Amino acid sequence: MYRICDYVSLHIPANKHTIKSINFALLSKMKEGGTLINTARKEVIDEDGLLKMFNNRNDFRYIADIAPDNREIIENEFSSRCFFTPKKMGAQTAEANINAGIAASKQIIAFLEKDDKTFQVN
Amino acid sequence: MTKVLVATVKPFAEAAVSQIKTIFEKSGYDCRFFEKYETQDDLKKAVVDAEALIIRSDKITAEIMDAAPKLKIVVRAGAGFDNVDLAAATARNIVVMNTPGQNSNAVAELVLGMMVFQARNHFDGKPGTELKGKKLGIHAYGHVGQNVARIAKGFGMEVFAFDPFVDKKVIEADDVSVFDNVE
Ligand SMILES: NC(=O)c1ccc[n+]([C@@H]2O[C@H](COP(=O)([O-])OP(=O)(O)OC[C@H]3O[C@@H](n4cnc5c(N)ncnc54)[C@H](O)[C@@H]3O)[C@@H](O)[C@H]2O)c1
Numbered sequence: 001m002y003r004i005c006d007y008v009s010l011h012i013p014a015n016k017h018t019i020k021s022i023n024f025a026l027l028s029k030m031k032e033g034g035t036l037i038n039t040a041r042k043e044v045i046d047e048d049g050l051l052k053m054f055n056n057r058n059d060f061r062y063i064a065d066i067a068p069d070n071r072e073i074i075e076n077e078f079s080s081r082c083f084f085t086p087k088k089m090g091a092q093t094a095e096a097n098i099n100a101g102i103a104a105s106k107q108i109i110a111f112l113e114k115d116d117k118t119f120q121v122n
Numbered sequence: 123m124t125k126v127l128v129a130t131v132k133p134f135a136e137a138a139v140s141q142i143k144t145i146f147e148k149s150g151y152d153c154r155f156f157e158k159y160e161t162q163d164d165l166k167k168a169v170v171d172a173e174a175l176i177i178r179s180d181k182i183t184a185e186i187m188d189a190a191p192k193l194k195i196v197v198r199a200g201a202g203f204d205n206v207d208l209a210a211a212t213a214r215n216i217v218v219m220n221t222p223g224q225n226s227n228a229v230a231e232l233v234l235g236m237m238v239f240q241a242r243n244h245f246d247g248k249p250g251t252e253l254k255g256k257k258l259g260i261h262a263y264g265h266v267g268q269n270v271a272r273i274a275k276g277f278g279m280e281v282f283a284f285d286p287f288v289d290k291k292v293i294e295a296d297d298v299s300v301f302d303n304v305e
Pocket residue numbers: 010011012013014017018039040041065088089090091092201222223225226229261262263264265266267284285286287288
């Protein structure tokens with residue numbers, strides 16, 4: 001997928017299998033001119049590998065809703081090939097806020113009246 | 123009447139508050155809002171008679187649970203739930219839930235928005251490229267990934283996905299091609 005796609009968008013959770021799994025070995029497979037998008041989690045990126053990718057491949061682009069810790073270096077040196085939101089804002093919409101509140105209310109009623117535990121996490 | 127408390131340091135949008143009120147009123151629940159509180163001690167006092175609790179990023183510790191002897195359920199309106207002490211809840215027979223998927227369209231729209239921004243050189247006035255006809259690989263086909271696929275198709279992109287935990291047929295039903303290997 002990384003070899004043939006012009007854009008790769010990350011939507012993996014952060015867990016022991018995925019943390020730092022987006023590393024140089026994988027990124028270096030990316031198609032020429034490829035853009036990586038991360039709205040998932042900061043931890044899934046191997047940030048040293050990311051910087052190496054910027055240094056080794058002047059066609060690589062990275063845009064993210066969760067800026068890496070080495071954001072300043074990347075922004076200073078490769079400003080036209082990166083973009084980071086000032087703060088995590090993917091879920092920050094009025095609609096998402098309303099949807100979550102309504103879902104929470106319905107889930108409480110379903111649980112208390114029908115013992116519905118569909119979204120239980122503990 | 124079952125008592126529901128909506129405890130939010132960062133309150134819900136007004137539209138959400140009125141819809142939450144309506145939902146509980148219609149079902150005969152007593153729903154109260156406790157917003158912009160300042161300390162965990164204030165929260166402790168507010169939860170005393172709550173049987174159900176809706177929160178956002180609010181911290182629900184063992185201490186808060188002990189202050190709420192009638193509490194049966196805590197719902198975190200949102201995806202992440204590391205602000206709730208799950209072990210403490212389980213030990214007290216309290217069910218904890220999140221509301222997965224409710225923000226996934228918001229995230230997906232940002233993905234495509236950032237892609238256009240990058241493809242058009244950060245809107246600096248110079249000519250850029252289009253998304254139409256380009257290949258997009260979605261790494262994990264969950265709630266957000268599926269929404270990204272739907273929107274990207276509207277742009278005329280060719281969409282691929284890698285997610286070993288989702289049935290291939292489910293992904294292909296969205297007219298998305300599946301990769302068995304992430305590379
Ligand atoms: N930017 C934001 O504000 C924001 C908002 C919501 C969610 N998120 C993040 O976006 C990501 C996706 O959220 P979601 O709601 O779609 O989650 P989800 O649980 O619906 O989907 C996650 C998907 O990842 C897949 N997956 C798990 N491990 C994998 C692996 N090793 N390789 C490939 N696929 C794997 C699962 O099968 C599942 O389909 C999460 O990391 C979440 O934290 C960010």
